Amino acid sequence: MRRTRRGWLAWGCVVAFLVPGCAPSKSTPKAIVIWEQMDPDERARFEQNLDVFRERHPGIEIRHLPYDTEQLRNQFQTAAAAGGGPQLVFGPSDQVGPLSLLRLIKPLDTTLPAGFFERFIPAALDTLDGHLWAAPDQVGNHLVLCFNKALVKKAPEGSNEFIALARKLTTPARGGQPSHYGFALNATEPYWLIPFFTGFGGWVMDGRREPTLDTPAMVQALSYLRDLNYKYAVMPRESDYQVAETLFKEGQAAMIVNGPWSWSGYRKAGIDLGIAPIFKMPNGQWARPMTASKGYSINTNVRKDELPLVIELVTFLTSPEAQLRSATELGILPSHRAAYRDSAILNDPFLRISQEAFEKGRRMPVVPEMRVLWDTMRPSLQNVMNGARAPEAAAEEMQRTSVQQLADMKK
Numbered sequence: 530m531r532r533t534r535r536g537w538l539a540w541g542c543v544v545a546f547l548v549p550g551c552a553p554s555k556s557t558p559k560a561i562v563i564w565e566q567m568d569p570d571e572r573a574r575f576e577q578n579l580d581v582f583r584e585r586h587p588g589i590e591i592r593h594l595p596y597d598t599e600q601l602r603n604q605f606q607t608a609a610a611a612g613g614g615p616q617l618v619f620g621p622s623d624q625v626g627p628l629s630l631l632r633l634i635k636p637l638d639t640t641l642p643a644g645f646f647e648r649f650i651p652a653a654l655d656t657l658d659g660h661l662w663a664a665p666d667q668v669g670n671h672l673v674l675c676f677n678k679a680l681v682k683k684a685p686e687g688s689n690e691f692i693a694l695a696r697k698l699t700t701p702a703r704g705g706q707p708s709h710y711g712f713a714l715n716a717t718e719p720y721w722l723i724p725f726f727t728g729f730g731g732w733v734m735d736g737r738r739e740p741t742l743d744t745p746a747m748v749q750a751l752s753y754l755r756d757l758n759y760k761y762a763v764m765p766r767e768s769d770y771q772v773a774e775t776l777f778k779e780g781q782a783a784m785i786v787n788g789p790w791s792w793s794g795y796r797k798a799g800i801d802l803g804i805a806p807i808f809k810m811p812n813g814q815w816a817r818p819m820t821a822s823k824g825y826s827i828n829t830n831v832r833k834d835e836l837p838l839v840i841e842l843v844t845f846l847t848s849p850e851a852q853l854r855s856a857t858e859l860g861i862l863p864s865h866r867a868a869y870r871d872s873a874i875l876n877d878p879f880l881r882i883s884q885e886a887f888e889k890g891r892r893m894p895v896v897p898e899m900r901v902l903w904d905t906m907r908p909s910l911q912n913v914m915n916g917a918r919a920p921e922a923a924a925e926e927m928q929r930t931s932v933q934q935l936a937d938m939k940k
Contacts, residue, residue, distance in 0.1 A: 565595060622822045623821065625895050634662055635831070636662060673786070673787070676804070679800075681694065685808050713768055713772070729814070734896075754913070774787070777800070780800070847864065860879055897938075909926045
């Protein structure tokens with residue numbers, strides 16, 4: 530994050546040819562390459578959509594390569610900076626910050642046909658520096674309260690109700706039986722801190738993109754999570770994503786906070802799954818998860834003769850037909866207005882509750898500064914949860930290191 534734009538571009542030119550598939554594209558208008566970040570079930574849906582497009586366009590070759598989130602951004606950044614890379618890149622909305630800053634993706638409001646973005650719900654669109662950089666395929670990526678209906682008959686709505694229920698369902702290991710917990714949480718990543726932070730009235734940055742982390746709201750959120758661990762003892766002392774996930778799947782945790790990507794796995798593990806918006810904080814305000822979209826961005830290196838076919842594919846992949854395919858099975862909320870209000874979505878109990886939780890949330894900033902804030906919040910959160918740092922000191926540390934690293938990034 531400390532490299533200047535010129536430094537990034539120079540580095541990309543040096544190493545681009547060391548990365549397989551990153552040489553400047555020699556594809557024809559009859560071939561499209563997509564780099565994507567999807568989980569396996571989402572990828573299966575994507576491949577079904579590509580098959581439909583291929584059937585309607587005989588002779589069109591479409592190839593796609595999977596990456597994880599960090600690898601996708603880094604590999605694309607390197608390849609596109611050297612004049613190559615795929616025509617399309619698909620991933621979470623926050624990747625447009627660094628990619629647009631380096632001018633590696635096209636501004637789609639001036640690339641796609643006039644009126645193209647009117648088809649999407651407003652919450653699916655992210656404007657950065659006056660432009661839209663991604664065509665959204667879906668919205669959400671938001672955290673909800675997941676619960677095992679064999680243990681929890683009704684989701685708690687308030688903090689007191691939640692704590693009382695979690696304490697009742699927490700039992701120590703005894704007689705050869707493992708411990709059982711009322712609650713499990715990925716307590717190592719700040720994305721899981723955010724709903725509690727916003728529930729206490731906080732937010733990560735102000736309108737000038739300056740961090741706002743050293744606040745009473747952050748102290749309250751950190752204190753709340755620490756108390757769930759140490760005061761009420763309703764969650765395991767050491768809990769990352771994998772620990773929390775395993776406990777919930779094995780029936781040793783009654784409730785967990787996680788997103789729609791996890792639901793299919795819980796059902797496959799035999800959990801009678803229920804979901805609800807995350808409960809209200811002690812101040813009476815709902816916890817507000819961050820929300821985001823996932824979508825398609827167009828490489829700035831796409832040739833003029835390739836562009837019409839690329840636009841046609843993006844238009845199809847963001848259509849109601851494509852977005853509604855397997856949406857209920859995967860728990861995916863569409864971004865297209867017509868699909869978002871389609872009866873298949875509104876009549877599905879999980880997606881209806883997911884919409885409710887999504888609409889309680891707050892849009893994640895897609896600005897490049899957000900990457901710095903994630904990295905500076907993470908160690909401070911972990912130190913609070915392992916007892917090494919007081920919430921007040923952690924909030925001050927988050928703010929101080931964020932301000933310093935943002936200053937370094939802008940040099």
